[in-house]
Amino acid sequence: MRRILSLILLITVIGFCRTATPAPQYRPLQIKKHNINNVEMCVSNYGKFGQTEAGNSGLFWPKGSGNTYIFGAGPWFGTIDGTDTLVTIGYGPHGGEAEYTPGLKDMSSGDPNAIIFMYPSPWPPPADVFPMAPQVPKSHQDSWCVYNDLDISRHMPGDTRPIGLEVYQTVYAWNLSTTRDIIFVRYELKNVSGKKLTNCYFGVCTDNDIGNEAGTNANDIISGIVIDTFIVAGETLVVDNLGYQWQVENETDWDDVGAIGFDYLQSPWDLKEGQDKDNDGIPDQYERDSAYYAQNVPPAQWDVDADGTPDWRDPSEIPQMGMTAFKRFTLNLEPNKDNERYVTLAGYNFKTGEYTPYDTAPPQPDDQRFLQCSGPFELDADSTAIVLVGIMLTYWPRGIVQRPDTALAKVDKTVQYIYDMNWLLPGPPPPPKLICVPGDGKITLVWDNTSETAPDPYY
Numbered sequence: 045m046r047r048i049l050s051l052i053l054l055i056t057v058i059g060f061c062r063t064a065t066p067a068p069q070y071r072p073l074q075i076k077k078h079n080i081n082n083v084e085m086c087v088s089n090y091g092k093f094g095q096t097e098a099g100n101s102g103l104f105w106p107k108g109s110g111n112t113y114i115f116g117a118g119p120w121f122g123t124i125d126g127t128d129t130l131v132t133i134g135y136g137p138h139g140g141e142a143e144y145t146p147g148l149k150d151m152s153s154g155d156p157n158a159i160i161f162m163y164p165s166p167w168p169p170p171a172d173v174f175p176m177a178p179q180v181p182k183s184h185q186d187s188w189c190v191y192n193d194l195d196i197s198r199h200m201p202g203d204t205r206p207i208g209l210e211v212y213q214t215v216y217a218w219n220l221s222t223t224r225d226i227i228f229v230r231y232e233l234k235n236v237s238g239k240k241l242t243n244c245y246f247g248v249c250t251d252n253d254i255g256n257e258a259g260t261n262a263n264d265i266i267s268g269i270v271i272d273t274f275i276v277a278g279e280t281l282v283v284d285n286l287g288y289q290w291q292v293e294n295e296t297d298w299d300d301v302g303a304i305g306f307d308y309l310q311s312p313w314d315l316k317e318g319q320d321k322d323n324d325g326i327p328d329q330y331e332r333d334s335a336y337y338a339q340n341v342p343p344a345q346w347d348v349d350a351d352g353t354p355d356w357r358d359p360s361e362i363p364q365m366g367m368t369a370f371k372r373f374t375l376n377l378e379p380n381k382d383n384e385r386y387v388t389l390a391g392y393n394f395k396t397g398e399y400t401p402y403d404t405a406p407p408q409p410d411d412q413r414f415l416q417c418s419g420p421f422e423l424d425a426d427s428t429a430i431v432l433v434g435i436m437l438t439y440w441p442r443g444i445v446q447r448p449d450t451a452l453a454k455v456d457k458t459v460q461y462i463y464d465m466n467w468l469l470p471g472p473p474p475p476p477k478l479i480c481v482p483g484d485g486k487i488t489l490v491w492d493n494t495s496e497t498a499p500d501p502y503y
Contacts, residue, residue: 071145071146071147071151071153071154071155071158072146072158072159073088073089073090073146074088074089074090074146074159074160074189075087075088075089075095075096075097075102076160076162076187077102078162078185078187078215078217078227079107079185080183080184080185080217080218080219081107081184081185081217081218081219081223081224081225081226081227082105082106082107082224082225082437083103083104083105083107083217083224083225083226083227083435083437084103084104084105084107084108085102085103085104085114085215085227085435086102086103087160087187087189087213087215087229088142088160088189089146089147089158089159089160089189089190089191090134090142090144090145090146090191090198091118091119091133091134091135091142091143091144091191091211092116092117092118092134092135092140092142093114093116093117093118093134093135093215093229094114094115094116094117094250094251095114095115095116095117095135095140099140100112100115101113101114101115101116101253102114102115102116103304103435105225105302105304105437106225109298109299111255111295111298112253112254112255113252113253113254113302113304113437114250114251114252114253114304115137115251115252115253115257116135116137116140116251117134117135117248117249117250117251117252118133118134118135118142118248118249119133119134119135119211119231119233119246119247119248119249119431120132120133120134120245120246120247120248120249120385120389120415120417121207121209121233121244121245121246122244122245122246122382122385122386122389122390122419123207123241123242123243123244123245123423124242124243124386125207125241128205129382129383129386130204130205130207130382130386131204131382131385131386131389132144132193132199132204132206132207132209133249133385134211134249135249135251136200136249136380137249137251137373137375137378137413138375138378138380141200142198143193143198143199143200143204144191144192144193144198144211145191145192145193145194145195145198146158146159146189146190146191147190147191147192148174148190148192148210149192149194149208149210149236157169157170157173157174158189158190159189160187160188160189161177161187161188161189162185162186162187162188163181163183163184163185163186163187167181167186168180168181169188174190176190176212176232177190177212178214182216182467182469183216183217183218183228183467183469184217184218184219185215185216185217185219186214186215186216186217187213187214187215188212188213188214188215189212189213190210190211190212190213191210191211191213192209192210192211192236193206193207193208193209194206194208194209194236203381203382204382207237207241208235208236208237208238208239208241209233209234209235209236209237210233210234210236211231211232211233211234212231212232212233212234213229213230213231213232214229214230214232215227215228215229215230216228216230216467218469220469222458223458223462223469225436225437225438225455226434226435226436226455226458226459226462227434227435228309228432228433228434228435228459228462228463229248229432229433229435230310230430230431230432231246231248231430231431231432232428232429232430233246233423233428233429233430233431234426234427234428235423235424235425235426235427235428236425236426237425238425239425240422240423240424240425241422241423242420242422243419243420243422244312244419244420244421244422244423244429245386245389245390245417245418245419245420246311246312246417246418246419246421246429246431247369247389247415247416247417247418247419247431248306248308248415248416248417248431248433249413249414249415250287250306250413250414250415250416251413252264252266252289252304252412252413252414253411254289254290254291254295254301254302254304255291255295255296255298255301256295256296257411262375262409262410262411263291263292263293263409263410264289264290264291264409264410264411264412265289265290265291265292265406265407265408265409265412266287266288266289266372266403266406266407266412266413266414267287267288267404267405267406267447267449268286268287268288268367268370268372268402268403268404268414268416269283269284269285269286269287269288269404269449270284270285270367270370270402270404271283271284271285272284272449274449274450274453276450276453276454281453281454281456281457283307283452283453283456284366284367285307285308285309285366285367285416286305286306286307286308286452286456287305287306287308287370287414287416288303288304288305288306288448288449288452289303289304289305289412289414290302290303290304290440290447290448291409292409292442292443292446294442300439300442301439301442302437302438302439302440302448303437303438303439303440303448303451303452304435304436304437305435305436305437305438305448305452305455305456306416306433306434306435306436307433307434307436307456307459307460308366308367308416308418308431308433309432309433309434309459309460309463310359310364310430310431310432310463311364311365311366311367311368311418311430311431312364312365312418312419312421312429312430312431313331313332313362313363313364313365313421314328314363314364314365314366314421315328315329315331315332315362315363316328316329317329321363322361322362322363324348324361326341328363331355331356331361331362331363332356332357332362333356334354334356334357336356337354337355337356348361349361349464349465351464351465351466351468352466352468353466358466359430359463359466360463360464360466364418365418365419365421366418367416367417367418368391368401368417368418368419369388369389369390369391369401369402369415369416369417369418369419370401370402370403370404370414370415370416371388371389371391371401371403371414371415371417372403372407372412372413372414372415373388373412373413373414373415374410374411374412374413375410375411375413377395378413379394388415389415389417389419390419390420406447416433418431432463434456434459434460434462434463436452436455436456436459437455438451438452438454438455439451440452476491476492476493477491477492478490478491479491
């Protein structure tokens with residue numbers, strides 16, 4: 045307990061220090077809506093998702109119903125930098141704050157490329173501007189954008205300063221019978237501060253409002269699953285790293301009320317020299333080393349899950365930190381300062397200083413929100429860390445069972461499979477290469493047959 049209280053005291057003391065930061069950059073803030081399947085979800089080019097331009101709930105399910113399930117959400121990243129405790133947030137539940145600005149850190153204020161690229165148009169992101177961006181879509185409706193935290197005017201006054209981050213955000217949505225109630229959000233965060241970041245935590249904060257949660261209507265319940273087993277129709281389903289929210293009461297004018305879940309699918313690597321955390325016979329330090337595989341592993345064992353991706357490049361086959369904390373808070377009791385947010389990311393109760401990493405016991409109904417996160421880890425200059433969540437919605441037999449665990453477990457089976465198989469689902473073919481040939485009063489368009497001949501990895 046002495047060590048825990050010392051950490052809290054240290055962070056409380058250093059949490060308000062300031063240093064110089066770059067000049068502000070101004071680029072248009074943009075929100076677009078994914079709507080290819082049953083999940084209508086707003087995404088932005090400055091961190092938050094699940095919220096409309098007007099600041100209202102921005103995830104609707106089923107599509108066209110107007111029924112709302114997310115009021116706002118976004119990534120959190122925290123680090124201790126010398127004497128500063130810093131957290132940059134993509135969404136703050138208390139006031140809807142977002143501390144990111146669109147585009148790369150060095151983009152000019154009027155750069156037209158600091159937007160959301162969404163398949164089929166506009167797509168793809170220009171490779172000469174964004175060499176890290178995908179060029180071929182994976183799903184039926186990919187979106188991609190980048191934002192950074194270097195604009196000090198975007199940070200809350202008197203509380204925080206930029207860390208030096210770029211975030212490459214990708215969203216996937218498929219409109220198949222098995223995936224129409226699922227959407228994925230992937231964050232690749234890059235350290236552009238020019239120095240190593242230590243004691244880092246990275247996670248996603250979610251303010252799920254199922255219907256009307258104002259005042260006395262606040263009736264949502266939250267729980268989480270670190271790991272559990274469900275038996276469904278004789279099949280054993282293992283569920284882990286899942287946060288979810290539901291309510292028992294109906295909503296006015298709704299046909300039914302569903303539950304929403306977040307599967308924390310990917311997190312930063314957890315690789316320690318000399319260890320073999322996943323017991324696959326490959327030391328952690330060689331898990332991502334193709335040369336080690338070539339010299340020490342039979343080729344027949346290079347792709348153990350047969351998803352077409354060699355294991356040294358397959359995230360599902362590399363040890364990860366997982367969900368090291370699942371923290372719950374409410375409208376009236378939530379971390380609003382960087383030092384409070386940091387200790388929450390680290391798994392502590394920011395009020396008492398007690399280390400309680402998993403708030404999985406369902407509380408009394410209220411206006412709830414939760415935080416799924418990983419850490420601590422180090423992030424070298426110019427290196428990246430990835431967090432990926434799969435968002436799912438489903439109906440469940442309210443009035444018959446008390447919680448939607450089993451119903452969500454059935455959907456989560458598909459979510460986990462898609463991730464484990466490295467997005468091995470039907471998707472659009474790559475676009476053809478187009479050539480414009482000018483002529484006398486005409487332009488001739490010539491394109492190749494790439495779209496017709498490119499193999500589909502799903503089949």
